[in-house]
Amino acid sequence: MDPVLLVVSIMVSATPILLAAIGEMVVEKSGVLNLGVEGMMITGAVMGFAIAVGTGSPLLGFAGAAVAGAALSLCFGVLTQYLLSNQVATGLGLTLVGLGLSALIGSNYEGQRAPSLGRLDIPLLGDIPVLGRMLFSHDVMVYASLALVAAVWAFLRLTRAGLILRAVGEDHESAHALGYKVVRIRLAAIAFGGACAGLGGAYVSLVRVPQWTEGMTAGAGWIALAIVVFASWRALGVLIGAYLFGGVTVIQLNLQAAGTTLPVEILSMSPYLITILVLVIISARGVHGAPGSLGRSFHASS
Amino acid sequence: MIRLERRPEPSRLWTGVTPVLAVLLTMIVGGIMFAALGKPPLEAIRTIFWDPLFHPQFAGYSRPQLLVKAGPLILIAIGLSIGFRAGIWNIGAEGQYIMGAVCGAAVGLAFYPADSALLFPLMVVAGALGGWAWAMIPAVLRTKFGTNEILVSLMLVYVAENILASASSGWLRNPEGQGFPGSRNFKQWPAVFNDELVAGTGMHWGVVAAFIAVIAAYVLMARHIQGYNVRLTGEAPRAARFAGVSPVRIVFLCLGISGALAGAAGLFEVTGPAGQVSIDFGSGYGFTAIIVAFLGRLNPFGILLAGLLMALTYIGGELAQLMLGLPGASIQLFQGMLLFFLLATDVFTNYRLRFARRETA
Structure with missing residues (x-):
C-alpha cells in the first residue's frame, strides 16, 4: 500500500468526524450536551448535496449545510434553553428528526453525482517530493477543518469570550451571578456546533463518498461524541482522536479490499468496537475535564 | 414580559394534556409539511390516523x-x-x-x-x-x-x-x-x-x-x-x-x-x-x-x-x-416531530407561565 495514498485517505476519512467533534466540544464546553450530532450531520449531508447539485458549486453546498445544521441545532437550543426540556431526550429527538428529514429531502437525489471539490495545491509546499503530495495537496475543507481546530483552541484558551464560555459551562449559577447571559452564550455555542456538524456531514456526501444514500453518516455523529470524551474536552485531543479513528477506518477498509481471511463483518464492526475500547480505557483512568454544568438545565429563578 | 415559574409539584393535568397537545401540533405542522409536498393535507392526516382503522376497503387488512x-x-x-x-x-x-x-x-x-x-x-x-x-x-x-x-x-x-x-x-x-x-x-x-x-x-x-x-x-x-x-x-x-x-x-x-x-x-x-x-x-x-x-x-x-x-x-x-404517494421517510419525520413537540410542551408540566409587566427600576 502506497504510504502517500494511505495518509491522504486517512485525512479524508477523519475530516467529517473532526469537524463534527470540534463543534460538539465547544457546545459541551458551554455546558450543553447535544446528542443530536448524527441528526445534524445527516441533514448537513443532504442539504449540502442538494445545494451543490442544484447550483453546481460545492462551496455553496458547504455553506448551505452549515446553515442547515445550525438551524436544526437551534430547534434543540430553543427546546433545551427556553423550554427547559431534558437535553438527552431532546438530542435523541433531534437525531430522529434529522434522519427522517434527510431521507425525505434526499429521496430525489439518490444516484446523482455531486460536483467535485477541486484540490488546492499549496505552492512551494506542494512541490516537496513525498510530503507535498501527502500533506499539502488536499481539498480546501481539510485545511479549513485543521484551521478550525486551531481557532477553537485559541478562542477557548486565549480570548476573554472563550473564558466566559468556559465559565458558563463550568458553573452556570456563578456565571449568571456575574451577569453573563448564560442562555444566549449557550445558544451561540449550540449554533456553532450545529454548523460544524453540518459541514462534517456535507464532507461525507460531497467529498468522501461522494453521493447521497439514506443514513450515509452511519454513526459518525455518535463517534464524534465519543471522540470529545476521548479528547477530555481539549482541541488537540479531538484532532488526535479523529485522525486515529480515520486511521482505523481506512486500514479496516483496505483489509476488506485486500481480502484477508478475517470476515468482512468483523472488519466493519471494528471501528465501533475500538471506540468502545477507547471509551473504557479513558473512563477507567477517571474522567478528566468534563465541564461542571454539562447536561444540566439552567433556569434563572429570579 | 412572560416568565416561567417552577411549579412546586408537576401538574397532573398537564402530564395528561401534553401528549394530546403534541399529537395535535404534529398533525398541524405535518399537514403544512404535506401541503408543501403538494399533497392534500387533510386527506393525508385522515389516511394516516383514520383510514387504517375505519376505511371500508383497507381496514380489514390494516x-x-x-x-x-x-x-x-x-x-x-x-x-x-x-x-x-x-x-x-x-x-x-x-x-x-x-x-x-x-x-x-x-x-x-x-x-x-x-x-x-x-x-x-x-x-x-x-x-x-x-x-x-x-x-x-x-x-x-x-x-x-x-x-x-x-x-x-x-x-x-x-x-x-x-x-x-x-x-x-x-x-x-x-x-x-x-x-x-x-x-x-x-x-x-x-x-x-x-x-x-x-x-x-x-x-x-x-x-x-x-x-x-x-x-x-x-x-x-x-x-x-x-x-x-x-x-x-x-x-x-x-x-x-x-x-x-x-x-x-x-x-x-x-x-x-x-x-x-x-x-x-x-x-x-x-x-x-x-x-x-x-x-x-x-x-x-x-x-x-x-x-x-x-x-x-x-x-x-x-x-x-x-x-x-x-x-x-x-x-x-x-x-x-x-x-x-407520500414519501416513506415523511412518516419517520412525523414521528420525530411528535417527540419534539412533546418535549416542547412538557415545559407546562413543571412550570407555569406568568405574565408580568416589566418592572421599572
Whole structure:
C-alpha cells in the first residue's frame, strides 16, 4: 500500500468526524450536551448535496449545510434553553428528526453525482517530493477543518469570550451571578456546533463518498461524541482522536479490499468496537475535564 | 414580559394534556409539511390516523397490523421507560432486539426439525437472554469503569447489525435456500411459528407478552420496593445513596430488564411477522420505542396507548405511501416531530407561565 495514498485517505476519512467533534466540544464546553450530532450531520449531508447539485458549486453546498445544521441545532437550543426540556431526550429527538428529514429531502437525489471539490495545491509546499503530495495537496475543507481546530483552541484558551464560555459551562449559577447571559452564550455555542456538524456531514456526501444514500453518516455523529470524551474536552485531543479513528477506518477498509481471511463483518464492526475500547480505557483512568454544568438545565429563578 | 415559574409539584393535568397537545401540533405542522409536498393535507392526516382503522376497503387488512406493530414497540418501550426513570439511558435497544432475534433463532434452528412444544418457550428464553447479555455489556462497563452507557449501547447497535449480517449470510443461512441470504423460514415450521392466536386480530405471543409487561411494570414501579428505588435514584440520586440503594444494582436491574424485553421482542418478531433472520431484520423499532416511552410519559399504561398510536402512524404511513404517494421517510419525520413537540410542551408540566409587566427600576 502506497504510504502517500494511505495518509491522504486517512485525512479524508477523519475530516467529517473532526469537524463534527470540534463543534460538539465547544457546545459541551458551554455546558450543553447535544446528542443530536448524527441528526445534524445527516441533514448537513443532504442539504449540502442538494445545494451543490442544484447550483453546481460545492462551496455553496458547504455553506448551505452549515446553515442547515445550525438551524436544526437551534430547534434543540430553543427546546433545551427556553423550554427547559431534558437535553438527552431532546438530542435523541433531534437525531430522529434529522434522519427522517434527510431521507425525505434526499429521496430525489439518490444516484446523482455531486460536483467535485477541486484540490488546492499549496505552492512551494506542494512541490516537496513525498510530503507535498501527502500533506499539502488536499481539498480546501481539510485545511479549513485543521484551521478550525486551531481557532477553537485559541478562542477557548486565549480570548476573554472563550473564558466566559468556559465559565458558563463550568458553573452556570456563578456565571449568571456575574451577569453573563448564560442562555444566549449557550445558544451561540449550540449554533456553532450545529454548523460544524453540518459541514462534517456535507464532507461525507460531497467529498468522501461522494453521493447521497439514506443514513450515509452511519454513526459518525455518535463517534464524534465519543471522540470529545476521548479528547477530555481539549482541541488537540479531538484532532488526535479523529485522525486515529480515520486511521482505523481506512486500514479496516483496505483489509476488506485486500481480502484477508478475517470476515468482512468483523472488519466493519471494528471501528465501533475500538471506540468502545477507547471509551473504557479513558473512563477507567477517571474522567478528566468534563465541564461542571454539562447536561444540566439552567433556569434563572429570579 | 412572560416568565416561567417552577411549579412546586408537576401538574397532573398537564402530564395528561401534553401528549394530546403534541399529537395535535404534529398533525398541524405535518399537514403544512404535506401541503408543501403538494399533497392534500387533510386527506393525508385522515389516511394516516383514520383510514387504517375505519376505511371500508383497507381496514380489514390494516386493523390486525396495529397489534403486530404495537407489540414490539410496547415491549421495548416498557423496558426503556424503567431505565429512563432512573436516569439510565439505554438507547441501544435496537441492538438488543437484533441480538435477541439472532440468539433465539440460533437456538431454535439448532434443533431443526424438532416439533417439541417446549422448543418455542426455550427460544423465547434464549432470545431474552441474548438481549439481556447484550445490555449487560454497557452495564458492566458503566459500573466497573464508569463508561458512558449512552455511547456504548449505541455503538453496540452497529456491532449487532454486523453480527446480523454475518448470521443471515453465513452461519444461520438456510442450507436449502440455494445460497440466498436469510435463515430458514419459521412460518414453514409449525412447532415454532409464532402465529396469530386468534385469526384476524394480529394477536401473537409477543403482543400477549407486551400486555403482561405493561401490568408487571405497573406493579413494579408503583407497588414494589425495587420500583421505588429506581424512581428514587432518578429523582434524587444522593438521597437514594443515603437510603442504602446501590447504584450498581439499579444499573444492572434497569439495563437487564430493558435488554431482556427488547431481546424477547426480537424473538417474537423473527418467529412471527418477520419469519426469518435476514439482513434487513432491524427495522428501527428499538429507536421508535424511545419516542413511545416518552410519549407514554414513562408510565406503563401511557406507553400502551402511545405504542398503539405509533403503530397507527406506521400503518397509516404505509397506506399514505400507497394511496397518496407520500414519501416513506415523511412518516419517520412525523414521528420525530411528535417527540419534539412533546418535549416542547412538557415545559407546562413543571412550570407555569406568568405574565408580568416589566418592572421599572
